[in-house]
Amino acid sequence: MSLQTIRRTAWVLVAALALTCVVTAMAPASGGADEDGAAIAAGKLPRGYRDWRLISVAHEEGELNDIRAILGNDLAIRAYREGKPFPEGTIIVRIAWKYLPSEENNKTFGRAQSFVAGPPVNGVQFMVKDSKKYASTGGWGFSQFDDGKPADASMLTSCFPCHALITDRDLVFTRYAP
Amino acid sequence: MSLQTIRRTAWVLVAALALTCVVTAMAPASGGADEDGAAIAAGKLPRGYRDWRLISVAHEEGELNDIRAILGNDLAIRAYREGKPFPEGTIIVRIAWKYLPSEENNKTFGRAQSFVAGPPVNGVQFMVKDSKKYASTGGWGFSQFDDGKPADASMLTSCFPCHALITDRDLVFTRYAP
Numbered sequence: 001m002s003l004q005t006i007r008r009t010a011w012v013l014v015a016a017l018a019l020t021c022v023v024t025a026m027a028p029a030s031g032g033a034d035e036d037g038a039a040i041a042a043g044k045l046p047r048g049y050r051d052w053r054l055i056s057v058a059h060e061e062g063e064l065n066d067i068r069a070i071l072g073n074d075l076a077i078r079a080y081r082e083g084k085p086f087p088e089g090t091i092i093v094r095i096a097w098k099y100l101p102s103e104e105n106n107k108t109f110g111r112a113q114s115f116v117a118g119p120p121v122n123g124v125q126f127m128v129k130d131s132k133k134y135a136s137t138g139g140w141g142f143s144q145f146d147d148g149k150p151a152d153a154s155m156l157t158s159c160f161p162c163h164a165l166i167t168d169r170d171l172v173f174t175r176y177a178p
Numbered sequence: 179m180s181l182q183t184i185r186r187t188a189w190v191l192v193a194a195l196a197l198t199c200v201v202t203a204m205a206p207a208s209g210g211a212d213e214d215g216a217a218i219a220a221g222k223l224p225r226g227y228r229d230w231r232l233i234s235v236a237h238e239e240g241e242l243n244d245i246r247a248i249l250g251n252d253l254a255i256r257a258y259r260e261g262k263p264f265p266e267g268t269i270i271v272r273i274a275w276k277y278l279p280s281e282e283n284n285k286t287f288g289r290a291q292s293f294v295a296g297p298p299v300n301g302v303q304f305m306v307k308d309s310k311k312y313a314s315t316g317g318w319g320f321s322q323f324d325d326g327k328p329a330d331a332s333m334l335t336s337c338f339p340c341h342a343l344i345t346d347r348d349l350v351f352t353r354y355a356p
Binding site for chain 2: 050051053054056057058059060061062064067068069071095097099102104105108109111112113114115116117119120162165166173174175177178
């Protein structure tokens with residue numbers, strides 16, 4: 001092996017590692033859209049979903065009686081911000097907590113006005129965009145996890161009819177909160 | 179330069195690059211706690227704060243009439259999750275949106291129960307932990323931005339007296355929502 005060959009080999013190694021470095025740095029914190037979608041389909045919570053970025057928040061009265069956050073994976077956030085259609089692999093998650101008045105906050109404000117998140121309630125719900133796999137439900141897979149375990153499947157087919165009404169936003173109720 | 183020296187140099191290079199790679203991959207998406215704290219102190223919104231992870235959500239009635247999200251930088255999230263004191267550099271941000279009934283959602287649910295986030299209101303508020311810089315306000319710097327510009331400073335000293343009541347959680351009202 002000539003000196004020049006060794007030098008070249010060394011630089012190829014360095015370049016390859018540098019590329020790996022850039023790709024690694026750009027990778028999302030979660031398992032990636034495919035891995036996360038597969039986990040959900042297999043009845044497992046995708047790792048790191050609680051770390052996903054915030055899309056919006058909401059409050060439901062009535063039986064639900066919760067305050068909720070809607071988070072999205074990187075594909076979801078990008079589509080929302082760029083005003084583009086949700087691409088394959090988009091995942092949106094809805095987390096919810098018991099809607100509770102905060103005595104502590106109210107005391108500070110000097111009046112009853114503050115409501116905060118209590119313990120988790122109403123499960124964790126996902127929408128996964130996979131046009132082939134979920135062709136029969138508008139290209140979205142709907143699922144719910146209760147205490148980390150997938151809910152009764154019969155319950156999930158009930159998601160689609162309501163979401164199907166939101167035709168102009170690809171079945172997604174939640175708008176991005178700027 | 180001997181063949182062995184070249185080989186050694188190449189491996190040192192590869193090792194150094196690999197280390198850089200690991201450090202880069204571990205770095206947060208934002209500007210880093212110091213940079214972000216400095217930006218806020220200089221009257222600028224820290225870049226990427228809207229991408230920070232969610233601590234909790236809340237609703238304020240009355241004059242505020244908003245629905246809000248509380249996000250934290252990496253130091254904040256780690257301290258919350260590990261149940262440890264907030265370290266220097268911790269930054270917590272409160273974003274808020276107009277509290278609006280959702281006719282669209284209500285129609286779907288078949289009853290008036292749904293409230294969502296409208297346009298941003300009540301500014302963007304930060305708490306920055308810097309025990310030396312903000313020694314006179316319990317080690318936290320309080321600030322508010324309206325339309326991206328820092329609010330009247332006199333308004334900000336009004337934050338401290340209320341926060342000072344929360345002695346057992348280092349002046350932080352918001353609890354982490356699991």
